[in-house]
Amino acid sequence: MGLRKSTAALGDAEWTDLRDAFTAAYRLSDERGYGFYAGLHGLPLPAYCQHGTVLFLLWHRAYLYFFERALTDALRRARGDPAVAVSLPWWDWTSATSHHAGLPAGYATDGGNPLAAGPVTLDDSDLATVRRNLPGAISDGPSPVTVRDPGPPDDLPRQRTVTRALRAPTFTDFSRLVEGIHNSVHGWVGGAMSAVPIAAYDPVFWAHHSMIDRLWYLWQISPRGVNPPAWLLDRALAPWPVTVRQVLDVSRLGYEYAVQVVA
């Protein structure tokens, strides 16, 4: 069972594993690699992501599940260690630390940190369109990486905003409220994260979405948590070979959230 922790609770060894796993995934250019998974969110076409629909939380839960498995596979192969595993940490942008420092320190832009930027492995045509439509989203040159331009830390969502969402009485209401909060964080990070087609190329995308998935988990286990409407349960979550029903219970997906770090 994988345990997703807060970025604030990761130990040195866990940060090392995470960096090594991302580095290993960056080096794979096939359907096991980082570019493949990042691309499913937007570019290269087709884009599979779900935004502004009732599938937002459901599709992204499946997305993180398959990406997390791919990260572990990449790390195991790179180290020759079939037992090692990584879990996606969550970035609590409501925390006092985030409202003071902004992005988690582990994703800081310094000295070759693989979590500071991700390679944008698009063809020349897509790169040209991204640079024309979204100046400042990716770096210049032949091997671009994602760029960030975050806002003031205290502009990040506050706990009271999340608390309000967690009091939503229906799945649809909760999903819309959380998606709105999610949108604002994408805008806050800026750079590649501010645009759907290339957001997932930034490594912090996964920590942000792990937080979103965790909020849904917290709502699910709260007294208000209910399943999505019945008519939705057998809907496929393309391109993943799973249905809505199959992503409702995180324990069946093999992971859990550390709701609170005790020690």
Next chain:
Amino acid sequence: MVTMQDAARGESDQTVIVELPYPTAAGAQPFTRADVVFTGVDHSTSSYEVRLFFNNPAATAGTPRAVEEGYAGRFTVFGHGGCYGDEGHCEVPEPSTDPTDLRPPHPLTPLDTYVTVTDALRALLAGDTLRTTTLVPVSLAPRQQDRGPAPELLHFADVSLQIYLTATESDAPE
């Protein structure tokens, strides 16, 4: 309900002003929740946010998000940043009426969203009445330096004020 076409333009054509009066039929009844509901919101462009100000038709992108300015809330649109396909790729077709058409909606189908304005509206009604709501679109371009007023990004079908009296405490103010 006010359509985009029927809305007035505000300061330097950079904002949209709509009249969403508090329904007189509601009288002095208490309400537990109030939403400004938008339908048909475009998300094909770069990301942007829309700030709502009550009774402040002069509000602009530079107006502080403060209660004294009539600030009531905002919503953020996570945009697709333009079209990356061939000609026609980003044209949203009319919804299919064919019952055998199992294809999902076009990814750029305009979305519906809302801003919960319960506290702001309640505070306003304590000493005034709601006359106008100013919508201030601000771009969320990748670079902070490129952000600013973005009237060209805001397109919606209609906007309405919806007032609720709910039976649970879930929508009550904190």
